Amino acid sequence: MATAPKEAENAIGLEEIHTEGKEPPKGQKTFTVEEAVETIGFGRFHIMLFLIMGSTGVVEAMEIMLIAVVSPLIRCEWQLQDWQVALVTTMVFFGYMVFSIVLGLLADRYGRWKILLLSFLWAAYFSLLTSFAPSYIWFVFLRAMVGGGVSGHAQGLIIKTEFLPTKYRGYMLPLSQVFWLAGSLLIIGLASVVNPTVGWRWLIRIASIPGILLILVFKFIPESARYNMTTGNTAVALATLQRIARMNGVAMPEGQLREPAKERRGRFKDLIHPKYLRTTLQIWIIWLGIAFTYYGVILASAELLERDLVCGSVAPPLQDSGDDSEESHSPCHCHFFGPAAYQTMIISTVGEIALNPVNLLSINLLGRRLSLCITMGCTALFFLLLNICTSSAGMVGFLFVLRALVSANFNTIYIYTAEVYPTTMRALGMGTSGSLCRVGAMVAPFISQVLMSASFIGALCLFSSVCIVCAISAVTLPIETKGRALQQVK
Numbered sequence: 419m420a421t422a423p424k425e426a427e428n429a430i431g432l433e434e435i436h437t438e439g440k441e442p443p444k445g446q447k448t449f450t451v452e453e454a455v456e457t458i459g460f461g462r463f464h465i466m467l468f469l470i471m472g473s474t475g476v477v478e479a480m481e482i483m484l485i486a487v488v489s490p491l492i493r494c495e496w497q498l499q500d501w502q503v504a505l506v507t508t509m510v511f512f513g514y515m516v517f518s519i520v521l522g523l524l525a526d527r528y529g530r531w532k533i534l535l536l537s538f539l540w541a542a543y544f545s546l547l548t549s550f551a552p553s554y555i556w557f558v559f560l561r562a563m564v565g566g567g568v569s570g571h572a573q574g575l576i577i578k579t580e581f582l583p584t585k586y587r588g589y590m591l592p593l594s595q596v597f598w599l600a601g602s603l604l605i606i607g608l609a610s611v612v613n614p615t616v617g618w619r620w621l622i623r624i625a626s627i628p629g630i631l632l633i634l635v636f637k638f639i640p641e642s643a644r645y646n647m648t649t650g651n652t653a654v655a656l657a658t659l660q661r662i663a664r665m666n667g668v669a670m671p672e673g674q675l676r677e678p679a680k681e682r683r684g685r686f687k688d689l690i691h692p693k694y695l696r697t698t699l700q701i702w703i704i705w706l707g708i709a710f711t712y713y714g715v716i717l718a719s720a721e722l723l724e725r726d727l728v729c730g731s732v733a734p735p736l737q738d739s740g741d742d743s744e745e746s747h748s749p750c751h752c753h754f755f756g757p758a759a760y761q762t763m764i765i766s767t768v769g770e771i772a773l774n775p776v777n778l779l780s781i782n783l784l785g786r787r788l789s790l791c792i793t794m795g796c797t798a799l800f801f802l803l804l805n806i807c808t809s810s811a812g813m814v815g816f817l818f819v820l821r822a823l824v825s826a827n828f829n830t831i832y833i834y835t836a837e838v839y840p841t842t843m844r845a846l847g848m849g850t851s852g853s854l855c856r857v858g859a860m861v862a863p864f865i866s867q868v869l870m871s872a873s874f875i876g877a878l879c880l881f882s883s884v885c886i887v888c889a890i891s892a893v894t895l896p897i898e899t900k901g902r903a904l905q906q907v908k
Contacts, residue, residue: 522848
């Protein structure tokens with residue numbers, strides 16, 4: 419799998435970056451944003467950055483996972499078929515896919531912070547409107563708009579990446595998964611209390627509160643200094659770095675801040691330039707596959723537990739009203755989640771941090787490519803193991819491990835994508851990758867909830883095959899970003 423450094427540089431065009439414009443006076447010291455970030459190191463500012471920007475993951479998880487806990491209720495209220503329930507999730511990710519590209523372009527042109535704020539306002543507004551949806555059609559449309567807003571939350575990850583010193587990125591970014599876990603557990607816990615009492619509409623309203631509160635603390639986080647330098651705002655970038663240095667209690671590097679500024683911002687054709695084409699295509703394949711398997715596991719969990727695969731036996735449904743009418747046998751009959759179902763969802767969700775310590779060590783010792791290849795290969799194996807005749811407890815165990823593996827996959831590709839592209843096109847690279855990611859998420863509901871009912875082993879083999887393709891794509895990526903400084907311009 420090893421690729422010589424020189425070959426990697428040729429493959430992705432990581433040529434040495436020279437400063438442009440007027441040379442500084444002879445003998446005057448200069449420093450770049452990268453050198454300043456490394457000199458300032460990790461301190462109080464980065465802890466605040468981690469807590470605030472990491473909390474965007476709480477909000478994103480609550481909005482995305484919301485559908486999983488309200489599906490039984492909207493199915494009952496509007497008498498929906500299976501494909502109609504699946505369509506809700508698909509449309510959420512459709513909105514995410516479309517707006518990921520748009521917001522990525524806007525973030526590279528107008529700044530990460532502004533787009534992050536806009537996306538939170540957008541998502542909170544349409545999420546609240548969803549709670550008043552008068553019909554299924556309105557519900558689908560409004561949730562699609564929420565998905566569009568949530569797509570901008572990725573700018574929080576980019577801001578974190580661009581402020582973190584190189585040696586801390588591989589450790590701090592995966593820890594952000596804790597916030598996603600917190601959001602997932604919070605929405606499940608709220609659903610177990612709110613759904614049976616005041617209903618799903620109040621659950622959506624309550625779930626909107628964290629996002630609204632988080633908007634109020636965004637003012638404590640500045641715009642990325644790297645972004646300001648690429649747009650020629652040297653004074654603003656310097657002021658930001660000086661503020662961080664004061665908070666961390668360290669001195670700034672000596673000399674004048676200098677960095678090549680590019681007037682032209684990131685464009686889509688830059689991603690498919692010969693220098694980046696192979697990298698971009700393989701990253702897109704990996705993102706699509708990881709999202710397909712991640713959301714496939716989540717959406718298939720209820721189906722798998724309901725089947726309780728003890729050598730092909732079928733367990734009783736989660737909860738039934740007990741009547742034996744024709745309606746009770748219809749695909750639209752109401753089956754609400756009981757306490758046991760919520761407990762199972764919590765256990766499997768906790769699995770998302772089970773491999774975090776191992777994943778942290780792996781990506782920093784083995785590198786991003788090999789680490790991702792290994793976890794994708796294990797994911798393929800555990801999908802096939804789901805076909806083994808086992809008890810309900812055994813099935814929960816398999817789901818626990820699968821959630822841990824797919825979570826590790828997401829951690830690694832997030833870090834790699836944020837590191838491999840230069841500042842001028844980093845947000846665009848993340849945005850387009852996020853869009854391809856949502857294509858996989860859009861397809862997952864129909865595999866987990868439709869194909870799985872028709873051919874269980876066929877659905878598992880499809881998930882496993884996608885994982886193998888992603889593993890091969892990961893190990894053959896043209897460059898390893900472990901220990902590599904973030905590139906400012908291409």
